[in-house]
Amino acid sequence: MVLLKNEGAGSGGKVLPLKSGVKSVAVVGPFGDSDDLLGTWVVPAAAKKYPSVKVLDAVRRAAPDAKVTYARGVDPEGKDTSGVPAAVAAAKAADVTVVVVGEPPSMSGEAAARSDIGLPGAQERLVEAVARTGKPFVVVLVGGRPLTMGGWLESAPAVLEAWHPGVEAGNAIADVLFGKVNPGGKLPVSFPRTVGQIPIHYNHESTGRPYDADNKYTSKYLDLPPDPQFPFGHGLSYTTFEIGTPKLSRASVPAGSLRDGDTLEVSGTVSNTGRRKGDEVVQLYVHDLAASITQPVRKLRGFRRVTLGAGRSTVVRFRLGAADLGFWTNDPHGEFLVEEGRFDLYVGNSSTAKSKVTLTVT
Secondary structure: OEEEEEOEOOOOOEOOOOOOOOOEEEEEOOOOOOOOOOOOOOOHHHHHHOOOOOHHHHHHHHOOOOEEEEEOOOOOOOOOOOOHHHHHHHHHHOOEEEEEEEOOHHHOOOOOOOOOOOOOOOHHHHHHHHHOOOOOEEEEEEOOOOOOOOOHHHHOOEEEEEEOOOOOHHHHHHHHHOOOOOOOOOOOOOEOOOHHHOOOOOOOEOOOOOOOOOOOOOOOOOOOOOOOOEOOOOOEOOOOEEEOOOEEOOOEEOHHHHHOOOOEEEEEEEEEOOOOOEEEEEEEEEEEOOOOOOOEOOEEEEEEEEEEOOOOEEEEEEEEOHHHHOEEOOOOOOOEEOOOEEEEEEEEOOOOOOOEEEEEEO
16 A cells, blocks of 8 residues: 555544544545455455455544444446435544545456546545545545546545455555554555656656646646656655765776676665654666667666664665666667666655765766
């Protein structure tokens, strides 16, 4: 699971993790009481025999002393909003609300293309109605693809991407919501702001007119920021991390020695600057500044998931060789090239990492 967003709500600090001693919780949304969170590639008979644990039941077990109420609000794909007032009433009466929305398994996988990848049906209206109560709430997204989030994202203090979690779905979600598990997942795909941005991916090729906010005639939209809603590699935690400036074992290396199997090391220090133990995924990206064939602005060439206690640090190391710095030609027979030039090496916690070091291949 990936924690996409976690901000404050009122004077109580960040919404997540929820306190196990919370007095009242409202669970709303079409998937809050669903036992079909297994995903697309499940034999129908098996899905009936092995239903997934419901989020509602898991929340009740996670907060046994709390008053837990449920209101469906809307159907997964329907337009009927007559159930929204009951969901709003439940949210107003609770200390915190868990809104479980997204796509049913049938909307993902084979033969399930959509022209609009926002929340189906009237689900977005349900989220907006809960937001207008002014009470703390968290949105749990289930589904098999990135979704566009529209205006409701700004009003949601916390968003957890749960995908299709499987048989233990409810328990897994509750473990993250109540902090039994500190989320450390990262996005394996970029989340667009709107379908008009698609295709959008972190490893796109360079353009002759890169984005410049002050220059109209560069690669950008007139009505949207140029970047995705959430970038490849993004993911938050209940603690905080700092990743230091990367270091090279040597500033230059001959192209010939790389072709002969030589390697070099990129390292970076990662520190847990928060108050609890957690996982961070340190990521290494490579950018070949100039090549005979246009290269992506970044290529993921390594990642390490590390677990650190509060206040602890460690050094993460990556090995780079010809396979990381070279590329194949477009010739039908193929030729692998390692060319001379400069390479920017980025180390951080997503594809938007800013900290870098430059390697020269001679």
